[in-house]
Amino acid sequence: MLLSQLFLAGLATFASAARAPVTRVLHESRRSLPAGWSVVRRAELDTILPLNIGLVQSNLDNLDAYLMDVAHPESPNYSKHWTAPEVANAFRPSAESIDAVRTWLADDGWISAERIVLSKSGGWVMVNVTVEEAEHLLGTEYYVYEHAEDGRQHLACQGGYHLPEHVSKHVDLVTPTLHFDVKIRRHGSADSSVTKQLGSVGFGASPKMGGPVHTIFTDLEHCDEVITLACLRTLYDFVYTPFAPGRNTIGVVEYTPQSHIPSDFDVFFGNYSKGQIGERPKLVSIDGGSLVPGGDIGESSLDLQYVMGLVGKKQEVLLYQVGDAVLSGSFNNLLDALDGSYCTFKGGDDPIADSFYPDNSPGGYKGPEDCGDKKTAFVISTSYGYQEADLTPAYMQRQCTEYGKLSLTGMTFVYSSGDSGVAGFGNLCLNDEGEQIPGTSGTSFNPTFPGGCPYVTSVGATQVVPGNKVTDRESAVFQRFPSGGGFSNVFPRADFQKGAVTNYLGKFPPGYAQDIFNDSGRAYPDVSANGLNYSVAADGVLRLISGTSASAPTVASILSAINDARLAIGKRPIGWVNPALYSSKFEGAFHDIINGTNPGCGTQGFAARPGWDPVTGLGTLNFAALLPRFLVLP
Template sequence: MLLAPRVLLALVLGLASTAAAFAPPLSPHVRHETRRALPRGWAPVCRAERDSVLPLRIGLAQSNLDALEEYLLDVSHPESPNYGNHWTPAKVAQTFRPSAEAVDTVRAWLADGGVSADRVRLNPSGGWLTANVTVEEAEGLLATEYFVYEHAESGHKQVGCESAYHLPEHVAKHVEIVTPTLHFDAKVKKRSGVKSKLGTPGSGPVTPKTTGKIQTLFNELKNCDEQITPICLRALYDFVYIPLATKKNSIGIVEYTPQAYNPSDLDLFFTNFSSSQVGQRPVMESIDGGTIDVGGGGFDINGESNLDLQYAMSLVGKSQPVTLYQTGDDLEGASFNTLLDALDGSYCLFEGGDDPDQDPSYPDPFGGGYQGPTQCGGITPAHVISTSYSYDEVDLTPAYMQRQCAEYAKLGLMGVTVLYSSGDFGVAANGGLCLDSEGFLDFDGDIFAPSFPGGCPYITSVGATQVNPGAKVTDPESACNQVIFSGGGFSNVFAMPSYQKSAVTNYLTKYPPPFASQGVYNTSGSRAYPDISANGANYAVAVQGEFFLVYGTSASSPVSAAILSAVNDARLAIGKKPIGFINPSIYSSLFKGVFNDITNGSNPGCGTEGFPAQPGWDPVTGLGTPNFPQLLARWLLLP
């Protein structure tokens, strides 16, 4: 997946270019972006050679981002007269296109730094300026120093600057992000075959967990405390619905290669739980070489995708096609930006690429990988899209996350509901690690470590619940505390959106966490998550011809997506628009009481019991689990 960083290293270690003299900037440099600490495992090994070449990419500040939440609320809040009047992709692209002033200012700055006009290119979307520059030129432009860094475990090397880079004041306001600079790859791998981290078994805060094979398979409501099957979910959330507008409706499930579903496992699952669907397959949209033809199999490779598709497909039923966004090839892998590029052509960067420190680049010139160009547009977003993968916030820089978060808002403007799993380690990061006082992930850390995109205010974050051992399916659920703990808490990057301020304030005022004064989480008024939840424990999942017990918010997200897709179907059947970005609606007074409130359990981590579930919204189960008839009735009342 790290094609660009490998190319960078080759350039830094051996490719020279003629360096041009550069003039001093027109205004003082100011710190533009900072990395508090190196990601775990990375260390500098030497200074980058001054005459070597870097592919400098400058992400221009998009227009009207200060009004992004206002625009989104205008089409998403149930009290807005424009509710449901979603934007066209063309309107989105035009509204947020960087200004001519931004382009001219950055071009002039580059010219003052000795980068001639013929070396600078503006990408077709108008969002990025690119130029090949020497390390010496980049260090002068950005007032920083470049090093070659190496990862202790993988041996992977890449080039980046030290702890910060700077821009002239008059330029900084026109720039969102510059690469390559501070952004380390969160998906460490070597060309020898270690796959991209997003899809690699056991990586990321959200991957399904298993306690092993099921010896006796149940499919009775009396056994839902031991095994969750589709009938249990239908009973839990009163979810019975026959689709009426399947040709208008759409639901998408995102998978990142090498995670891949096994077709024969689908049939085994359907044979036991939805016999009319035997032989049915998802409609696969291959993005950048996405494939289910991967080497090997078993729970680590098939568990995630099998879980997502078996439950999403069985819950929406035979007549509603499910789209599989299979993203990235089996060698280079993919990132969230790879998906976003395909969904929105205006999001693509220079020549369809992305941040070379974070995202893969295609075609793969080394052979063996996907040989086509990086897909830029061409995929129609489904009305509801579910993703069961995520990063830790600390893995990424704020600028990288903020730019991506804005793209989720744009999808919301276009009427797309985007769901992400909230995480499986409670208030901790992947593997139960927490932050120390220096901002490092550490086994001895005691500061909560939020996830991304869970903390982005423009997605719907989904936590996990459970049927308690010995309880009936009609009894109240609790926050999940079997094998996994529902991810939740407060972002360290994103401010609290207006739509959730009342609900979060109510929680913090009536039920102040016992550790609120200890400085272990962000108390400055930040985005709180999750927004909703669904069952995440004891799922029966077919994998390689056998059934496994599976746990995780990985299950909660596609189940929620299936239920919301049925709401869309009902609205489309009577000539209304899809529900789009749902958060302003579900937090509003109109939707009070339409979720099954979860008041038991917590999400432990970092030496604490985490946040306790309480009446109303809480940072472990959100507003609660779906009550389908109530949700359907409220959304059918909206325009």
């Protein structure tokens, strides 16, 4: 009996040694909670979590080189874009990464093999675990958090989480961990008031709706008061008739319940482009996206009326309507629908920040989540955004990489830069701990996402100065809102813009302390366009709407026309356009904006100056100068 007891004790000691806790390294952390959240209690240990482990993609260190090879105007391979399968194969996670994570789960977490699932794209490993198991695996503690605004609760780990050092290099991020149910907002917000909940991933904010347009101006004498299609064409030398509309594509993204009333297009075109009466965008429904009766009609009406009006009668415009009326959707839900290799098992990328379908809620979309089954467009315009402080760096970096991968196929992503100057939504700025607090207390600038991602083209806002002619130089917008711009706290300064940004900081130093903004970060916006007082038909009435959410679709329309012209002569679309715009070949192809600032956080922000600046970027587009330069490229 004594020998048996000693033998059993030896076995227990051996097993304990074999399963001794592994040494972990901090994999991801958050300095502070997103605005409005606070901890209420420890999570119950038997709560089940759908643990999703995003694997590191192969060849990411080569992504910039791959992109510059097809996007820099001096490259012999300019515009020789990749196919979607080529992109998927180049970046597919390695078998080594999959095996490392599986072995870790089995050895350290004692997870049986049948519980571990690999996504169909090979990019994610999923396993359902208890909170107790997750805390053991990740070296962290889970808590329940509550939002002060509406009392909704969310489960997340505190501070950070850890992975074994040999596993960490194979993992991008793990969810649910630090990623919160944050707000995706349109960039045409007049204030921080909330009008409609978009579900678990965000809210729609009321647009900067001005009063009705009492006089319909069809001339160019009143562009300082009301912007119309004619004003924009004159401002940016944009006169163009499509030659290859059947081969060209442009898309506009809206997130339910942002919607529009189809008959409003006839009101708009009846006043500003009579030959387009009866035209409608082509609906591309993503995860049950549809036009919601009673939805917020400002953003969708603005975006679509001006894109359709600017690209002209012959060009089809795709409306990517994302998410049902219950859950809505996120940027990742859009990207899932465009790129099947980005999807996880059953779709989605983060069970907290992104919506999952089927939606079993009353009135929810009961179909499967869209995964790589939607038509892509050469140019996609989006007027929504987050603050970087809302999200974790790993989440943003993974999404930013996807914009880069899709850009390899010839796509151009255009995003508005925000309407709060150097502050965040609701004039929130950052304190020393990285927390978002009112600008009267916070002093550090609060950059937006994805404007700081180098693979998107970020667009700021300008305006015609009251009393000036439409042919006079514009100013950075100063009425109604300040244009978003600044420097990312997550993404480093991009190579393509180093010369332009160094020139600005050297010749026109802002004079702020180093902790106010990250002068080594990716600088934005890249370009700008008018964003003040667009005449938009909404609910049968022409109203004035403002914001960088007007500027982005204007820039997207001009870039789409350049694609049309290239396609018409047998060339390929421009794709990731940033390296070309910043290159010496395009010097002088912009209307340089040298007046105005983008105040916030108790400062005047940055100043518009000759050359690139973090208010208006390189300036507004001069189509007549840009087009021939793009046409001579391969």
